[in-house]
Amino acid sequence: MALVGELVAESQWLTPTEAESLGPDAKSSVAAEMADVFIHLVRMTDAMGIDLFDTTDAKMHCNATRFPTAASHVVAHRPPKALPHPDILTYQERRATRRHSSTVIRILRRFRTQGVRVSVFMQPASPQATQVKRNYRRTISRPVRLSDHADVLDPQVLRALELLFPSGEAPMWGVKPGKNEDRPRQKSPVAEFHALRPGDVVFFTGDSKLYFGGTVALTWINDDLANRLWGIDRTTGKSWRYMYALTEVQSRRIPMSEVRKTVGWKNEDRHVRSFGRLKPAEADGLLELLSWNTASTDSADMDALEKSDTYDGELVREAVRKARGEQDALRKKLFPDTTARCELCGRDLPTELLVAAHIKKRQHCTDNERRSMEVVMAACRLGCDELYERGLITVADDGSISISPQVASWTSVEDYVKERLANRTVANWHEGQRPVFYRWHRTHTFRGGVDL
Template identity: 30%
Template sequence: MTTVFVYVGDEGQKNLETGIQESVWGWKPGVVEGKAHLAVLQSLRAGDYLVLGSRGLGRISAEEAHGRTAEALHITRLTGGLYQDHTTVWEDETYPYRVPMEPLDVWEKARKDDLGEDAWEALRRSACANGAAKRAEAEDSFMEKALTKVLGGWEQELAQAGQPTDAAGDADDPADLGILELPPATDRLAYVRARTEQKALRRTKLAGRHEVPCDLCQLVLPKRLVHTAHIKRRSVASPTERADLNNVMFACVLGCDSLFEHGYVYVDADGAIRPSEPVASSTHLTTAVERLCDTCTAHTDASADYFAWHRHTIAHVS
């Protein structure tokens, strides 16, 4: 796993906003071509981390940087490696050397102690090199701090909600029941961030209820038997879509969650639950689908586009 740090100054703030929104970051040819920076970018792979530091440093000495504060730190995870593309993303220039990424977290008012000395120095060196991507000498130190911060924030949210402050698992969340251990270190920050986001959505959607109806079969079940499932998969949803409660439905673990997840059933434009084509050739699948209700209670005008995505992309219904 590799983590690189990029500094974005005052003039790049609009580009930073655009890059985060479009899930891509780019560099000018002059910052890449014929420079050691190119080898750094070529080494990046999906699963590596790109940390974008906003304002506060600039072309200053290491000693002067120690007392500075970065306005914001955007932690992103790469979804692919370096590629070249000249299509328009940013208004001022093309920035053809690009990496695709997904935003994970934002730290406001970050200082050296928040990142660790090596990561802070990498960010300063990037500021001195026109925003070139720089590695920290001790990458593990930054990742440990990032994990600690995410877990600490989640535990604080639990405490404020009057819940047990155990961020590791929840006996009433079926998504936690099959988790035996954390994923490999390369995926750990993204995994923890995703789980904390999902738990926050689940808590909001449950609204204190201990029993909820499945949106597909409409059985009222204990909450531990009901998933809070994204309609448009989280892996392809934008940050806004991932946090949208209209993109979340209740799907029970008695079969509804899996039938919907794998596209054996879909919700049509009128909110009716329909079997997809593979169901017709299986008596057992047909039996499983027949226990579902006629309509999906999660289908509304606000969720219709999410169900349309699932219908076309997962169930392959045109």
């Protein structure tokens, strides 16, 4: 408690203007006290086994019920005995919509890189439903222009969105309360929304397939914006006021039968009926199936690099690696000479610069498919193999090379693709089972556009 008292003593009676204009010495003193409180708090949560994220979510949800925003305000002078409660935001809003939200977001991203688990949420949204199709096209296919809605966006939320989306446009979606939301239950859509955090992944499902996904950038609650963008749900009379913005959006085309098998759902008729979170093991299986990039940086390596300009960690680590029994045989058949042609860019190269790339990811092949020459192609190490592996290019059903819209995000990559791969057709794409394997890559790995 003494640590908190020291921090309060530094800042208790400052007005917002005074707090923003602290001199270097005063700011350094306040920062040091904040660091002491933060270190002590983290140690307490670790010692007591408390998940600070989850408990704060629950507390803010409780506060939002007890102290509605409209009935509360902030005082900037010496308070009376009983303080009015400050404006209530959800935990997600408080984390990411403060004036200096970029600092908060950086801290959270650091936690993400040091091993905090990414959660996966499923969003039911049938693309054949008229209302869903309309809303999807309004705010996913055509991202929302932030400046058009500045009048209904909280200034702090607007600032956070502008920091996260420098283009000024953000793909958005919303969650509406369930039919019995007023009855407390553990996995209601709103309760699940309050567990949604930046860095989590949301997948859209409908019409017996998983067809779209993205990474959560920010969450907030806004009736006015939801009503303007999507109106009111005709069946429930409720709005999609629990809103989230997505980044790294991309399409997929995975049958729900395959999703159910991957996550271990035994009911063959099970579908996603409300917004909710997958169990960790289910999430891991689905992310692996979709080759979804949530790779984290080793925390020990991060600490070693942050403490010094040189890396003091292990230079050699012992690893156990299983060899792929068929790989050498496939490679020898694919590359009988010292040179061969990359089937994607068409360049003739030394075989040491080529790989026997799996058209369909090996871990998802049957044993017979793994032994087939038709499941591999020659791809160069000069860019083509990596682009294909990461789903930035694929082979269309006519053998031509399709390019992911995400390539446009990186000028140097776009230049390479335009120069080497645009308007090319893959040789022998139609032989045997190759069309089937290329179709798998298009639906499971390729980062397609977001249009329905």
